[in-house]
Amino acid sequence: MAIIPEKDRKKLTDIFKSLSNDVRVIFFTQEFECEHCKMTRNLLEEVAALSEKISLETYDFVKEAELAKKYGIDRIPATALLGDRDYGIRFYGVPAGYEFTSLIEDIMDISKRDAGLPEEILNELSKIDKPVHIQVLISPT
Amino acid sequence: MANEYITADMIELSEFPHIAVKHNVQTVPKIIINEEHSLTGSVPDTEFIQAILKAIGNKTPENNILKT
Helix, strand or coil, X not given: XXXXXXXXXXXXXXXXCCCCCCEEEEEEEXXXXXXXXXXXXXXXXXXXCCCCCEEEEEEECCCCHHHHHHCCCCCCCEEEEECCCEEEEEEECCCCCHHHHHHHXXXXXXXXXXXXXXXXXXXXXXXXXXXXXXXXXXXXX | CCCCCEEEEEEECCCCHHHHHHCCCCCCCEEEECCCEEEECCXXXXXXXXXXXXXXXXXXXXXXXXXX
């Protein structure tokens, strides 16, 4: 049974028609999939199927430990969104509810290679010269 | 995306309750910057930037040049 309802899939397919550059979705799960890992994988597979610009790569957290380490993944399910480089964007847990909107918006921004931030904000952000690790903690809606 | 030094995670607390405990989360959304600084609720971009600059010990813009 599909996770994304038919009408939403149609809407997303339309939205994704405007995707220009490729977006890589890197997903880490494990062989003995927990419920959330399975759900996330199914969801990501459905999303990736809606556009040729979106590719999904699924890896085993245990078997590909080196790769997981490279992406800084220490828990699963974990989803990384990449464009022509790694922007450091990660989703831990099932990207459902409001998080799904963020996932889709991030895919759109990554495809544009532009987050659409105003000039003043970009100016301030360009001054940052030390690592900034942001974690947004949320609950399912 | 705007700066290579910045990385961002979205974390579903119901799946990772130890994180909620670690950061003493009472309400969501809660934003943690560099493990130490936190913001609760949704904040305007400008406040978010101020918090980031503060977290890394940079001087925040004096006159509020960031238009709200």
